[in-house]
Amino acid sequence: DTEVTQTPKHLVMGMTNKKSLKCEQHMGHRAMYWYKQKAKKPPELMFVYSYEKLSINESVPSRFSPECPNSSLLNLHLHALQPEDSALYLCASSPGTSGTSEQFFGPGTRLTVL
């Protein structure tokens, strides 16, 4: 299996809802990432997990809560989001965290906050 999968593909939620995004990879990668991408903009890094531990939080608001239950899974828990949080959320994984380690991206979850 050489891909990163993300579910759901689309998500619509209200500002009072709680929802979760899921990401999975079975390539044995030890680093996983969450990115946020607004329309016609490049992806912006949110979180980095290395060996199942959170190593980077790019000053993301607490209404986004990442979780890495095991080396293959990465979740992003959402609560009390704002309409401006509507975006494409991308998950990526890489064998390691060195600069030579290629990141493989999932297809993304299109999130709409009403």
Next chain:
Amino acid sequence: KNQVEQSPQSLIILEGKNCTLQCNYTVSPFSNLRWYKQDTGRGPVSLTIMTFSENTKSNGRYTATLDADTKQSSLHITASQLSDSASYICVVSLMGGYNKLIFGAGTRLAVHP
């Protein structure tokens, strides 16, 4: 400041024609440069990855070049197809740290029949 700039911002070509996309970067410490293809609403897919010692790398009809001295890269697409319509993103990886990627804004390519 680490930056990646791409040109043109958008491009329209006819099916079967060739095109070249440009990328200039000011990133340090440099690890490698990658070109990704991103279809609308989908995740980026890697086309090529080059270290500073590599000048050219090909992937089918895609050929990337890298000039580490001038800090420039290009992506040449040969015999374009309708399915090449997408955004092409130049990404530079930093040495060390946590595999931080510096993304360009992308070139939006439209291939018309």
